[in-house]
Amino acid sequence: MPRRVTIVGLGFVGLPVALSFARRGIVAKGLDVSEALVGELNAGSSRLLESDGEETITQILRRCLEAGTFSATADPAQAYLDTDAVLISVGLPVSEGRVDFGPLDRAVAALVPHLRKGLTILLRTTVPPGTTRRRLAEAVEAAGFTLGQDLFLAYVPERLAEGRAFAETASVPVSIGAPDPLSRQKAAEVMALILDAPCHETDSYEAAELAKLAENAQRDANVALSQELAALARALHLSSREVIRLTNTHPRVRLLDPGPGVGGACLPNAYVYMAHSAAELRLELPTFRAARATNEAVPEQLVDLALGAPRGNGRPKAAVWGLAMKDNSMDDRQSPALRVAEGLIAKGFLVSAHDPLVTGHTFQVATPAEAARGASVLYALVRQPGLDPVQPGWLDGLLPGALVVDARGLFAGLGDELRRRGLTLWSL
Ligand SMILES: NC(=O)c1ccc[n+]([C@@H]2O[C@H](COP(=O)([O-])OP(=O)(O)OC[C@H]3O[C@@H](n4cnc5c(N)ncnc54)[C@H](O)[C@@H]3O)[C@@H](O)[C@H]2O)c1
Incomplete structure (x- = not known):
């Protein structure tokens, strides 16, 4: 059973996840390229607004720092010393419609010299299909390790929502994708340290990668439908919220609310990640693209x-x-x-x-x-x-x-x- 974990990227996702391990007594080391963030966290301060019940993330952070179960570093050698499992939670920015793999590639390059037998790696970053294989699995194998035998790798997408990070880290089921059963089992053991809900396994990285994108893209498309519906309702002198409230009384229907558009990194980027993959395969995704454009125009x-x-x-x-x-x-x-x-x-x-x-x-x-x-x-x-x-x-x-x-x-x-x-x- 893993006793020491390293979380790479201490942002909106990585920090609450690291602290979720740390407050259950697992030694969690956080690795981030931002020296300023590392200093802030080691000094017991976080700008995030998460909390668990009455306890704020800052209080949880301080409790874990005092207990010696959490520390942050910008030094990969320190972060990977004696660790059993690595969870990668960096983001892939999108600029002018293109995916920037830089943060993940740099995280992998910093990890490779510290690989050793028995290590379990979970990629949690939202990524275009094929990323775990091409940018992580191949790098591990090139370093001389056999996946599923002496080193374990799974794609385990993150599902938490900002503002509910601690509760959802413990309660929202996750999917685990890996071609070999031992990697899936090892990843499930790591997740069981913080998760009190089931893991759903699948035997490819890509299925789990695409399913994560589908989760985000369907929410984007759902909002786009509501946005269009709202325009029609307004033209009919109706309240769109009342129409949606009535619609959602159907047990198999769940329209989301319209709003000023869809923002953040997660939902808008999902289409770009899917389109990246589709373009390689010479495919178009006209419906997802139209939904994105609808929300983008609001x-x-x-x-x-x-x-x-x-x-x-x-x-x-x-x-x-x-x-x-x-x-x-x-x-x-x-x-x-x-x-x-x-x-x-x-x-x-x-x-x-x-x-x-x-x-x-x-x-x-x-x-x-x-x-x-x-x-x-x-x-x-x-x-x-x-x-x-x-x-x-x-x-x-x-x-x-x-x-x-x-x-x-x-x-x-x-x-x-x-x-x-x-x-x-x-x-x-
Ligand atoms: N924010 C959410 O609610 C949410 C929910 C589900 C999934 N996700 C996904 O989780 C991932 C992380 O999202 P986030 O919101 O936490 O991002 P974030 O930008 O808040 O945090 C990323 C952190 O990674 C660090 N980083 C970047 N490159 C690094 C490297 N090479 N080595 C170490 N650290 C590095 C950055 O300094 C930053 O602190 C993304 O893929 C996102 O799509 C986010």
Whole structure:
């Protein structure tokens, strides 16, 4: 049974996973290329907003540091010393529609000199099909090891959702893909240290890789359907949320909610990873591509609504509530809400945004009321604590006749209040 594990990449996924081992008494070493992050973690501080019940990730981190079960390092030699299992959780960025394998290739290059018999490697990064074989299995075999005999490798995609990382690491079943049974068994033993749910095994890396992409891409496509449905519902003077609520009373139907678009690294990148693989095989994925394009277009469509809003004198002002890539999140990577804010600036608006969880943007202000003051258009884009439920008083400073664009149903039930104030509501 593994007693020591190394987690490579200590981001939104890697850190909570490492701490999930550490708080169960397994010695977990985290390896990250960011010296700053390593220093921060070893000093007992994390910017992530995860928690497990009452205990925050920072408290869990400090408890594990004190117990000596967690430490972070940027030095591969230290990270791989005496380890039984390696879990790789780096991300593969997408830039201009192309996959950047650099982080994984560098992680593999740093691992290879430390390979030894008996080691179990789990690739957890979301990847295009073929990646585990071509970029990891072949490197291990080139170093002289026989997979399934003296070294074990499986693809075990990560399924946790940010904000619920500890609970989902323990409770969400995972799939394990490897051609040989011993690698699958060894990977299952590693997962059993943190997971109290079943592992579903399959005998190829590629099946597990593609299934992970299908999970993400189907959610992307599902939102795209809801987005289109919302446009039709609005044209019919219906509430899309009411239509979706009714639709979902069917036991075999589960439409997701529309919103300002689909962001983050996971869902949008899934199509790019699939398209990468499809292109090698000279295949097209027109339905997935169309869904991606539908979601990609939403932020700009929302920005265009502001052009029809009444304007005061001088430079028009727009308020934006919520900048994160999804509800209850501090993550603004590839955030559609951020794209709305930036799109409004590009159209000449002065933007004041409020998000209680996101930091680092010059146009952010301290309260939703301050953001709304003097604005002729208000965008409610993300359901964040501190923005939900909406307090009518936050609207006091809006210009007369202002437009309220509600992409997340934050104003559901406030229609009368908006009418009383002479504000126009546009909602998804
Ligand atoms: N964030 C989520 O909720 C989520 C959910 C499921 C799956 N995933 C997948 O998990 C993977 C990681 O996602 P994330 O959100 O944690 O990414 P992240 O960007 O937050 O973290 C990645 C970390 O890896 C480090 N890193 C990069 N190259 C490295 C290398 N060569 N060696 C060591 N460290 C390196 C980075 O410094 C960073 O700290 C991605 O494939 C993502 O698609 C993420």
